[in-house]
Amino acid sequence: DIQVSQSPSSLSASVGDRVTITCRASQSIANYVNWYQQKLGKAPRLLIYAASTLQGGVPSRFSGSGYGTDFTLTINSLQPEDFATYYCQQSYITENTPESFGQGTRVEIK
Amino acid sequence: QITLEESGPTLVKPTQTLTLTCTFSGFSLTTPGVGVGWIRQPPTKTLEWLALIYWDDDKRYSPSLRSRLTVTKDTSKNQVVLTMTHMDPADTATYFCAHRHSVRGPPYFDYWGQGMLVTVSS
Numbered sequence: 559d560i561q562v563s564q565s566p567s568s569l570s571a572s573v574g575d576r577v578t579i580t581c582r583a584s585q586s587i588a589n590y591v592n593w594y595q596q597k598l599g600k601a602p603r604l605l606i607y608a609a610s611t612l613q614g615g616v617p618s619r620f621s622g623s624g625y626g627t628d629f630t631l632t633i634n635s636l637q638p639e640d641f642a643t644y645y646c647q648q649s650y651i652t653e654n655t656p657e658s659f660g661q662g663t664r665v666e667i668k
Numbered sequence: 669q670i671t672l673e674e675s676g677p678t679l680v681k682p683t684q685t686l687t688l689t690c691t692f693s694g695f696s697l698t699t700p701g702v703g704v705g706w707i708r709q710p711p712t713k714t715l716e717w718l719a720l721i722y723w724d725d726d727k728r729y730s731p732s733l734r735s736r737l738t739v740t741k742d743t744s745k746n747q748v749v750l751t752m753t754h755m756d757p758a759d760t761a762t763y764f765c766a767h768r769h770s771v772r773g774p775p776y777f778d779y780w781g782q783g784m785l786v787t788v789s790s
Contacts, residue, residue, distance in 0.1 A: 559731070588774070589773075589774055590774040590775075591774075592776040592777075594715075594777075600782075601764055601766075601780035601781065601782055601783050602715065602764075602777075602780055603780075604776060604777060604778045607769075607774065607776040607778070608774045608776070609774075613778065645714065645715060647715075647717075647776075649774050649775045649776060650774075651720075651775070654731055655731075656717055656728075656729075656730045656731055656732075657717040658717060659714050659715040659716070659717065660714065661714050662714050
């Protein structure tokens with residue numbers, strides 16, 4: 559299986575801060591990485607797909623980068639509504655390799 | 669506008685079979701490149717991908733759960749059904765269905781149901 563390791567597991571930040579979350583795959587997965595935001599009691603919301611493409615309707619302060627094994631989600635100028643948990647997902651599915659999600663990064667108010 | 673909604677029992681007993689239905693609108697599961705996936709999330713834990721079914725009836729399952737899962741579609745009703753056998757308390761989770769976009773490039777889930785909590789307890 560392809561494992562994804564997400565870090566940090568949590569962070570504290572202030573409104574206006576720049577936040578960076580990383581996701582590392584156990585083997586090369588090209589750009590098969592997506593990023594989701596989840597608020598308590600809600601379904602995940604797609605932010606970024608194919609490592610760096612912003613989903614429609616998502617604010618431009620969110621950006622993604624990376625290729626191969628190392629990926630990054632960046633939130634520029636953190637806003638109050640951005641306090642949530644963020645997950646990376648590798649979608650490099652094969653016959654015997656499932657998709658998988660990272661462990662999540664909880665972004666809390668400092 | 670794409671919407672999805674999960675339905676089924678909220679409480680099942682150990683060893684029973686769980687049947688969940690995802691009813692969707694705003695897209696057709698006959699359109700090339702379209703799929704519906706199932707993902708679950710135990711309380712306070714991360715997301716776990718379970719299964720996928722595509723417009724052409726191609727199906728994919730999590731290898732660790734393959735022997736217990738079955739996914740089917742009814743395109744006339746705009747529904748996808750997930751069956752999981754031999755339920756255990758460890759299967760207690762919120763179960764989501766989601767619209768799968770896989771026309772060009774890496775696939776992703778762009779629309780999700782609100783999820784439903786299924787508790788396994790005697």
